[in-house]
Amino acid sequence: DxxxxxxxxxxxxxxxxxxxxxxxxxxxxxxxxxxxxxxxxxxxxxxxxxxxxxxxxxxxxxxxxxxxxxxxxNNPNAYELGNLLNKEFNEDAFVQLKKNNTFHKLSRKQPYFMHTADDKPTFYSVISKL
Incomplete structure (x- = not known):
């Protein structure tokens, strides 16, 4: 590697x-x-x-x-939030991500959605309002 x-x-x-x-x-x-x-x-x-x-x-x-x-x-899971942006928001997962990482690597190269297919808020929806 x-x-x-x-x-x-x-x-x-x-x-x-x-x-x-x-x-x-x-x-x-x-x-x-x-x-x-x-x-x-x-x-x-x-x-x-x-x-x-x-x-x-x-x-x-x-x-x-x-x-x-x-x-x-440090920041062992810096890419993890980027992988979750279009997934249904989970408060426990978000708290854990913030606890283990000061910085998160995100990208503008793909579309992000406010809601999942079954109309649940995504991680993107929640963090875009912070």
């Missing part, structure tokens, strides 16, 4: 954050890598280029490795 999954669950590019001081170093380095890449190439070679850059930084910059390694594993 790690061969095919660049981050090896060490980070998720859709949700990166850090203090302003560290962020300056981290994101300036990423910006420089992207600029250098784009000086030479006009197309991104791979969807995971951001992950590849972070992997190189992780391997080559001790501060980046330390930051990543010191961040505890």
């Amino acid at each position: 790690s061969i095919h999954f660049v981050s090896q669950y060490r980070w998720a590019v859709w949700i990166l954050g850090c203090s302003p001081q560290i962020g300056k170093i981290l994101f300036d380095c990423l910006e420089n890598l992207f600029k250098a890449y784009l000086k030479k190439y006009s197309l991104f070679i791979d969807f995971f280029l951001f992950d590849y850059f972070l992997a190189v930084m992780y391997d080559e910059i001790p501060l980046v490795k330390q930051l990543v390694d010191n961040c505890p594993y």
